[in-house]
Amino acid sequence: MTSSPKPNSFAARDSQYHLHGYTNAVKNEKDGGFVVVRGDGPFVYDENDKEYLDGLSGLWCAALGFGKEQRIIDAAVRQMENLPYYHTFTQKAPAVTVELAEKLVALASQAAPMSKAYFCNSGSEANDTAIKMIWYLNNALGRPQKKKLIARVKGYHGVTVGSGSLTGLPLVHKDFDLPIANILHTDCPHYYRFGKPGESEEDFATRMAESLEALIQREGPDTIAAMFAEPVMGAGGVLTPPRTYWEKIQKVLKKHDILLVADEVICGFMRTGNQWGSQTYGMKPDIMTMAKQLSAAQMPIAAVLISQRVYEGLRDNSGKHGSFAHGITYSGHPIAAAVALETQKIYEERKILDHVRAIAPVFLEELRSFADHPLVGEVRGIGLIGALELIKDKKTREGFDPSLSVGPNLIRIAHDHGVILRPVADSICFCPPLICTEGQIREMFKRFRKALAETQEWLKSQAVAA
Numbered sequence: 314m315t316s317s318p319k320p321n322s323f324a325a326r327d328s329q330y331h332l333h334g335y336t337n338a339v340k341n342e343k344d345g346g347f348v349v350v351r352g353d354g355p356f357v358y359d360e361n362d363k364e365y366l367d368g369l370s371g372l373w374c375a376a377l378g379f380g381k382e383q384r385i386i387d388a389a390v391r392q393m394e395n396l397p398y399y400h401t402f403t404q405k406a407p408a409v410t411v412e413l414a415e416k417l418v419a420l421a422s423q424a425a426p427m428s429k430a431y432f433c434n435s436g437s438e439a440n441d442t443a444i445k446m447i448w449y450l451n452n453a454l455g456r457p458q459k460k461k462l463i464a465r466v467k468g469y470h471g472v473t474v475g476s477g478s479l480t481g482l483p484l485v486h487k488d489f490d491l492p493i494a495n496i497l498h499t500d501c502p503h504y505y506r507f508g509k510p511g512e513s514e515e516d517f518a519t520r521m522a523e524s525l526e527a528l529i530q531r532e533g534p535d536t537i538a539a540m541f542a543e544p545v546m547g548a549g550g551v552l553t554p555p556r557t558y559w560e561k562i563q564k565v566l567k568k569h570d571i572l573l574v575a576d577e578v579i580c581g582f583m584r585t586g587n588q589w590g591s592q593t594y595g596m597k598p599d600i601m602t603m604a605k606q607l608s609a610a611q612m613p614i615a616a617v618l619i620s621q622r623v624y625e626g627l628r629d630n631s632g633k634h635g636s637f638a639h640g641i642t643y644s645g646h647p648i649a650a651a652v653a654l655e656t657q658k659i660y661e662e663r664k665i666l667d668h669v670r671a672i673a674p675v676f677l678e679e680l681r682s683f684a685d686h687p688l689v690g691e692v693r694g695i696g697l698i699g700a701l702e703l704i705k706d707k708k709t710r711e712g713f714d715p716s717l718s719v720g721p722n723l724i725r726i727a728h729d730h731g732v733i734l735r736p737v738a739d740s741i742c743f744c745p746p747l748i749c750t751e752g753q754i755r756e757m758f759k760r761f762r763k764a765l766a767e768t769q770e771w772l773k774s775q776a777v778a779a
C-alpha cells in the first residue's frame with residue numbers, strides 16, 4: 314500500500330478499474346490497491362515480491378494457506394475432465410455433490426444430528442437461504458405469524474439483503490436501507506465491555522439470557538421464529554461467549570420453540586479446536602450454515618445443514634406446492650464440491666484437527682503474552698482465533714478516541730512489518746491458517762510486537778498514551 318502507485322502497476326490499475334468490497338474507495342483511488350500475486354503456506358507476496366504472513370487466513374478462511382495444493386488441483390482438474398458442470402434443480406445432482414452432502418451430514422453429527430445439506434456459494438447466501446427455509450417452514454407448520462428473526466449486536470452473518478440485516482454492525486446497514494422488517498438484535502455478550510462492575514461472568518451470561526427473554530416477551534413468543542448466532546463472534550471482534558452463555562440462551566430458545574441457527578462460517582472446520590464451534594460451546598443447533606474453511610477457500614462453496622424436523626416441514630410443503638422453489642444455478646457446483654471434498658480428505662489425512670489442538674496453546678500463549686502491555690485491555694481467544702483489544706486506560710477500560718484510528722493505524726504499521734491482520738475498531742484480530750507451524754505462529758506475533766511498539770511510540774508522541 315504505497316501512497317502513490319507506480320504508473321501501470323497492478324496497484325494503479327486496481328484503483329482505475331476495480332471496485333472493492335469493504336474498502337474506502339476514495340482512499341483506494343489515491344493509494345492504489347494492495348495486489349497479491351502469489352502465495353506459499355501462510356505467506357502471500359505483493360508485486361514487488363515483498364512477503365507478508367497473513368494472520369487472518371485471508372478472510373478467516375484459507376485454512377491450508379495460500380500455496381499450491383497439488384491434490385486440490387488434481388481433484389478440480391479430474392472433475393473438470395469428467396463433469397465440469399451440472400445442477401441440482403428438479404431432482405438432478407452431480408455425483409460429487411451427493412458425496413459432499415453425505416460427508417457434511419456425517420461431520421455435522423458431531424455437533425447435532427442433521428438430515429440434509431443444501432449448497433450455496435457464499436456464507437451470505439447460506440444465511441439468506443436459512444432465513445427463507447425458516448419462513449417457508451413456519452408457513453408450512455401453520456404459524457405464519459412466527460417469522461421474526463433474532464441476531465445479536467456485533468454479530469456478522471453476511472451482506473446480502475437478509476444476512477446483511479441479521480448482521481449487527483451499523484456500517485453494514487447505513488445507507489443500504491437495512492435491516493429489513495422483522496429482524497431483532499439482542500445484546501452483544503461481550504463480558505469485558507458490557508459486564509457491570511462486580512458482575513461475575515456467569516451473572517453476566519444470566520443477564521444476557523434474561524434480556525433475550527425480555528425481548529421475546531415484548532415481541533410475543535409466537536412471533537419469533539429463530540435466532541442466528543456465531544459460536545464465537547468473528548467479524549464483530551472475535552468475541553468469545555461468557556461461561557454458561559450458550560446453556561442459558563438455548564434454554565430460553567427451547568422454551569419458546571425458537572430455532573437456533575449456528576452460523577459456523579468462521580468457526581466450522583476446526584477453527585475453535587473442534588470440528589464445529591457448536592461443539593466447543595455445547596450448542597445444539599437446528600440449522601448450521603458453513604462456508605470458508607469448507608473448501609479451505611480454494612473454491613467458493615457454502616452449505617446449509619438442516620435437522621430432520623426442519624427437513625420434514627420443507628419436504629411436505631414442497632410436495633404441496635410442487636417444488637421447493639428456491640435454488641441457485643451454481644448450488645452444489647461439481648468443481649467446488651470436488652474441491653471441498655478433497656479439502657476434507659486432506660484435513661483428515663494430515664490430521665489438521667490434532668495439529669490445531671497442538672498449536673493452539675502456542676497461539677494462545679503468544680496472545681496472552683500481551684496481557685500486561687499498557688495498550689492492551691483484553692486478550693481473548695480459543696483454538697486458533699483471538700483478539701487483543703487496545704485501550705487508552707487499562708484501569709477504567711476507556712477506549713481511544715475513534716478519530717485516532719488506533720487499530721487501523723496499528724494494522725498499517727504491521728502491514729509494513731510483513732504481517733496482515735484485521736482491526737475491528739481497536740480490537741486486533743488473529744486467525745492464522747490452520748497449517749501454521751509453531752515457528753510461523755511465533756513469527757506472526759514477532760512482527761506484530763514491533764508494530765505495537767511503534768504504535769505506542771506514536772501515541773506517546775501524540776501525548777495520548779503513557
Ligand SMILES: Cc1ncc(COP(=O)(O)O)c(C=O)c1O
Binds near residue numbers: 577605
Ligand atoms: C460468521 C459469518 N457468517 C457469514 C459470513 C458471510 O460469508 P460470505 O462473505 O462468504 O458471504 C461471514 C463472512 O465473514 C462470517 O464471518
